[in-house]
Amino acid sequence: xxxxxxxxxxxxxxxxxxxxxxxxxxxxxxxxxxxxxxxxxxxxxxxxxxxxxxxxxxxxxxxxxxxxxxxxxxxxxxxxxxxxxxxxxxxxxxxxxxxxxxxxxxxxxxxxxxxxxxxxxxxxxxxxxxxxxxxxxxxxxxxxxxxxxxxxxxxxxxxxxxxxxxxxxxxxxxxxxxx
Numbered sequence: 662x663x664x665x666x667x668x669x670x671x672x673x674x675x676x677x678x679x680x681x682x683x684x685x686x687x688x689x690x691x692x693x694x695x696x697x698x699x700x701x702x703x704x705x706x707x708x709x710x711x712x713x714x715x716x717x718x719x720x721x722x723x724x725x726x727x728x729x730x731x732x733x734x735x736x737x738x739x740x741x742x743x744x745x746x747x748x749x750x751x752x753x754x755x756x757x758x759x760x761x762x763x764x765x766x767x768x769x770x771x772x773x774x775x776x777x778x779x780x781x782x783x784x785x786x787x788x789x790x791x792x793x794x795x796x797x798x799x800x801x802x803x804x805x806x807x808x809x810x811x812x813x814x815x816x817x818x819x820x821x822x823x824x825x826x827x828x829x830x831x832x833x834x835x836x837x838x839x840x
Contacts, residue, residue, distance in 0.1 A: 774811060774812075774816075788800075
């Protein structure tokens, strides 16, 4: 099957949308939930300073390189490396990038399912009745010990993701402008 290279490509609706998506991807749940704990356990400001230096020295150049490769090749990671370095084994880097995205998604689906569960419990008032950390721990252990509930909330999150993405497609098809 041959792909028409002149077909209209998807583009970001705004620079702000791109920046927010990139920041959300880079920050992630791990930094939001675990970072304050790691910061406190590893020296506070000294750890923060080293962390920021690593982000600037390593993270920003890699992100810039990914953007340049993507824009220059107008292809996915696999196709980009095959096009930019034909005959080399660098296409494996693109495959690893794609597989890494799937692995990260599987982790986020589980954590986001937990988040939906706690949101549901919060809205229904169950969490507000906790009087001790032991009660919260018991609820957590009861939830993660029930694989059916974990899978249900993971499935609900996936369904919500599909709904959001499909609304973007429906909006374009109906002529509505994206923000």
